[in-house]
Amino acid sequence: MASTSAQPALPDGLVAVVKEDCPTCVLVAPVLADLAERAGLTAITQDNATFPDNASWVIHDQDLALSWHHDIVTVPTLMKVENGRPTASIEGWERDAWEAFTGVRDLGAELPDWRPGCGSLSVDPNLADQLAVRFSGSSMTSRRVELAALEDEWEAMWDRDWSDGLPVVPPTEARVLRMLEGTTRAPDEVVAVVPPDLVECTVEKIAINAVMAGCKPEYLPVVITAVEAICTDDFNMHGVLATTMDVGPIIIVNGPIRDEIGMNSGGNVLGQGNRANSTIGRAVQLVVRNIGGGRPGGVDRSAHGSPHKFGLAFAEDEAGSPWESLAESRGFASDQSTVTVWCGGGPQVFVDQLSRTPESLTKHFAAYLMTNLTPKMVMMETVLVIGPEHMSRYRDAGWDRARFLSELEHHLQLETDDLLRGVDGIEEGLPEAFAGNTVGKFWPGGIHVVHAGGATGLFSMAFSGWVPPPKGSVCTTKEIIR
Amino acid sequence: MTTVLDPTAEQRAEQRELVTRPESLDGLTIGLLDISKPRGDIFLDRLEEKLTGFGAKVNRYMKPTFAKPAPVDLRHEIATSCDAVIEALAD
Numbered sequence: 001m002a003s004t005s006a007q008p009a010l011p012d013g014l015v016a017v018v019k020e021d022c023p024t025c026v027l028v029a030p031v032l033a034d035l036a037e038r039a040g041l042t043a044i045t046q047d048n049a050t051f052p053d054n055a056s057w058v059i060h061d062q063d064l065a066l067s068w069h070h071d072i073v074t075v076p077t078l079m080k081v082e083n084g085r086p087t088a089s090i091e092g093w094e095r096d097a098w099e100a101f102t103g104v105r106d107l108g109a110e111l112p113d114w115r116p117g118c119g120s121l122s123v124d125p126n127l128a129d130q131l132a133v134r135f136s137g138s139s140m141t142s143r144r145v146e147l148a149a150l151e152d153e154w155e156a157m158w159d160r161d162w163s164d165g166l167p168v169v170p171p172t173e174a175r176v177l178r179m180l181e182g183t184t185r186a187p188d189e190v191v192a193v194v195p196p197d198l199v200e201c202t203v204e205k206i207a208i209n210a211v212m213a214g215c216k217p218e219y220l221p222v223v224i225t226a227v228e229a230i231c232t233d234d235f236n237m238h239g240v241l242a243t244t245m246d247v248g249p250i251i252i253v254n255g256p257i258r259d260e261i262g263m264n265s266g267g268n269v270l271g272q273g274n275r276a277n278s279t280i281g282r283a284v285q286l287v288v289r290n291i292g293g294g295r296p297g298g299v300d301r302s303a304h305g306s307p308h309k310f311g312l313a314f315a316e317d318e319a320g321s322p323w324e325s326l327a328e329s330r331g332f333a334s335d336q337s338t339v340t341v342w343c344g345g346g347p348q349v350f351v352d353q354l355s356r357t358p359e360s361l362t363k364h365f366a367a368y369l370m371t372n373l374t375p376k377m378v379m380m381e382t383v384l385v386i387g388p389e390h391m392s393r394y395r396d397a398g399w400d401r402a403r404f405l406s407e408l409e410h411h412l413q414l415e416t417d418d419l420l421r422g423v424d425g426i427e428e429g430l431p432e433a434f435a436g437n438t439v440g441k442f443w444p445g446g447i448h449v450v451h452a453g454g455a456t457g458l459f460s461m462a463f464s465g466w467v468p469p470p471k472g473s474v475c476t477t478k479e480i481i482r
Numbered sequence: 483m484t485t486v487l488d489p490t491a492e493q494r495a496e497q498r499e500l501v502t503r504p505e506s507l508d509g510l511t512i513g514l515l516d517i518s519k520p521r522g523d524i525f526l527d528r529l530e531e532k533l534t535g536f537g538a539k540v541n542r543y544m545k546p547t548f549a550k551p552a553p554v555d556l557r558h559e560i561a562t563s564c565d566a567v568i569e570a571l572a573d
Binding site (some may be wrong): 140142143144145146147148149151156162170171172173176194198199201204205208209212236238239243286290291292293466467471472473 | 483491492551
């Protein structure tokens with residue numbers, strides 16, 4: 001464990017760290033006394049102050065500061081110390097090794113040749129967290145909130161209005177400290193100004209909310225980058241939150257970090273069951289709620305909301321795709337880990353069990369996408385998640401992303417006369433001024449394609465969008481800083 | 483006892499006093515802010531008729547897009563040149 005506060009000095013010379021609650025330490029107690037006399041050894045005891053002896057060569061490491069700061073894992077640990085720091089060490093009891101290490105012969109002749117050591121008290125699972133909080137020199141500045149002794153700590157999270165409705169993990173100092181180990185960024189670094197309250201948001205505050213969402217520390221860089229991305233003027237998180245539509249941020253992860261943190265890009269990719277997928281999106285939404293102050297009924301004015309507003313993050317299946325990834329299509333390299341955020345509503349399924357040619361499948365995709373939001377809305381935006389079985393049609397025919405998008409957009413041109421207000425007895429539609437034109441269902445560049453989903457199943461998914469750029473929200477990709 | 487870290491922005495809810503309601507609209511300048519949703523103008527046109535009838539002077543304003551907060555300059559202009567503002571949300 002890396003120590004960041006001042007390291008207390010060990011006594012120079014030969015030093016042994018021991019505890020009485022270790023049979024091997026008790027076994028070697030006579031050897032320690034022998035070495036104290038013959039080689040000037042100092043014993044550092046973790047539990048009983050008078051073990052192995054009530055003598056001046058025994059130091060009590062009562063608060064375990066020496067043991068924690070010098071990374072003692074096993075007792076006994078025998079060290080050579082110069083200028084307060086160990087230069088060499090051995091663990092457990094092994095006569096030959098101890099004699100070679102100390103240069104003192106005939107040690108513990110009556111003892112067995114070898115015994116393994118025990119765990120150091122400073123790494124005891126019951127103590128490790130509080131020791132880390134005490135000694136790590138953490139500069140966490142968030143207000144400490146003490147929960148009452150009779151308060152259920154899980155209920156307390158709801159009582160303080162910190163939850164999205166599901167249980168959140170209580171963000172203790174130890175948990176937040178562990179979370180912060182997931183990034184190299186300083187806890188006090190301001191990474192975003194979060195709407196709607198326009199609050200400066202630090203890495204520490206994001207880490208707290210990531211703990212609450214159930215993230216592992218290695219997910220934290222993804223969460224931080226996603227927060228940065230949604231808090232840009234381009235993404236317009238204020239509008240995304242305030243709209244009466246069903247939209248929320250949709251987070252798509254590309255690059256090596258997907259596999260490193262175990263994100264799902266396969267079966268049930270948009271569903272439950274994978275910890276990284278489930279908690280990254282949730283952490284971002286908790287940041288908007290708790291730091292930005294954006295709550296349903298407050299600035300969040302969504303008429304219906306959507307299940308994906310609990311948070312939605314997923315990875316692209318890059319290895320199984322014949323095409324460049326979404327991030328590559330947006331100018332990033334395959335070895336860069338990125339987050340792409342896009343504002344959308346809930347996903348809908350596309351079913352095509354019979355198309356065997358890319359031409360047929362593409363025409364069918366177009367017919368399906370014509371109804372995105374409503375058949376009367378044009379110049380919209382979508383994320384199209386193509387499943388592996390559908391993608392195999394394009395792989396087999398040698399179509400690349402550009403060919404697919406060009407053919408798809410060709411089939412998505414509409415006569416405005418069919419979309420005017422009142423046409424087909426439907427009052428909704430385009431104003432009369434648009435008559436006599438052709439218009440795209442999606443604006444050029446408004447179809448974002450991702451390859452993901454289970455290996456079996458002739459299905460794909462498409463999301464409905466919101467107000468397209470530049471007036472609404474702009475799809476935004478950022479490289480993840482570890 | 484469990485101690486947790488505050489996940490919020492630690493901003494105490496700001497209390498804001500409502501400004502005094504005007505006794506009468508006579509002679510006041512009323513801003514009408516169109517958030518640029520379709521047909522908001524129809525609603526505001528009617529309001530303007532009514533307000534003018536009460537003796538008020540009406541200034542009309544429009545947000546560039548309903549999807550974003552009003553720009554700070556626009557908010558400042560309304561605040562400095564109007565006695566009251568009515569914001570129309572219409573669909």
